[in-house]
Amino acid sequence: MSELVGRDIGNRVVTAVDALAAVQKYVYGDKSVTKEELLAALATDFENAPDLLAKLRFDAPKLGSNDAETDDLAVEILDCFADSLQGFVNERGGIFRAGTGSAMYYVWHASNLPATADGRRSGEGLGANYSPSLFARLKGPISILQSFAKPHLKRVCNGGPLTLELHDTMFRNEQAIEKVAMMVKSFMRMGGHQLQLNAINRDTLKAAQKTPKDYRSLIVRVWG
Numbered sequence: 001m002s003e004l005v006g007r008d009i010g011n012r013v014v015t016a017v018d019a020l021a022a023v024q025k026y027v028y029g030d031k032s033v034t035k036e037e038l039l040a041a042l043a044t045d046f047e048n049a050p051d052l053l054a055k056l057r058f059d060a061p062k063l064g065s066n067d068a069e070t071d072d073l074a075v076e077i078l079d080c081f082a083d084s085l086q087g088f089v090n091e092r093g094g095i096f097r098a099g100t101g102s103a104m105y106y107v108w109h110a111s112n113l114p115a116t117a118d119g120r121r122s123g124e125g126l127g128a129n130y131s132p133s134l135f136a137r138l139k140g141p142i143s144i145l146q147s148f149a150k151p152h153l154k155r156v157c158n159g160g161p162l163t164l165e166l167h168d169t170m171f172r173n174e175q176a177i178e179k180v181a182m183m184v185k186s187f188m189r190m191g192g193h194q195l196q197l198n199a200i201n202r203d204t205l206k207a208a209q210k211t212p213k214d215y216r217s218l219i220v221r222v223w224g
Contacts, residue, residue, distance in 0.1 A: 012109065013078060013081070013130070014074075014126075014131065015118060017074045017077055018062050020073050021060060021061040021070045022060035022119070025061060033055075037049075038117060041053070042114070042116070042117065045121050056118060057135045058135065062133050062135070062137070063147050064132035064143060064144040065139055066147050074147070074148075074151050078151040081156075082097075097155075097156065098155065099156050099157050100130040102129050102160065103129075110123065110125050110126045118133060127163075129163065130161060130194075131162055131164075141164055141166070141183060144162070145162070145190065145192065148162045148192065149187060149190035152191075153192065161195060162187075162192065162196070166180070166197055166198070171199050
């Protein structure tokens with residue numbers, strides 16, 4: 001049985017999509033940013049371009065808004081990644097497959113990655129695995145699911161999860177839990193691959209930092 005070897009770039013797929021979407025809109029679309037202006041800002045980590053940094057970070061298109069042009073870039077990039085590994089085998093005959101998972105590597109990759117055209121400064125964080133940018137201002141979970149289900153995820157492996165953080169009130173009654181279950185089923189029916197839901201309560205987490213002995217039953221789980 002041949003070995004399956006994965007090559008994973010989940011978080012960098014999203015960064016690449018967002019960066020290309022910004023270039024597509026501002027450099028080649030409305031031409032409000034010149035190529036020279038963008039390249040100079042990237043080379044200096046946006047040190048002298050605070051307005052451009054804010055524009056790219058908060059106003060530029062981001063994957064997760066169910067925007068057709070941006071989502072099409074995601075489909076194309078992931079297809080190109082899968083195509084690039086077609087026919088490659090290792091010394092034991094194992095085949096290579098593209099992957100959208102990055103485990104904890106998204107932390108290390110970010111520390112060595114220079115500024116990017118999506119408004120991310122050098123060393124700033126990447127989204128976990130196959131998830132939206134940390135700077136994305138999105139419409140809500142449904143739009144995120146719609147965007148991230150569009151790429152041809154059957155062509156990739158390693159199950160890079162789309163991570164969503166929901167307030168813990170979403171899990172406090174049967175009606176809310178049923179809505180979450182419907183959302184998960186919808187993602188799978190749309191062609192989604194893997195979904196990780198985290199129940200978050202900011203006040204609880206901050207209180208647990210101050211008096212951890214009072215929150216011994218609190219579970220902080222990282223996927224795996």
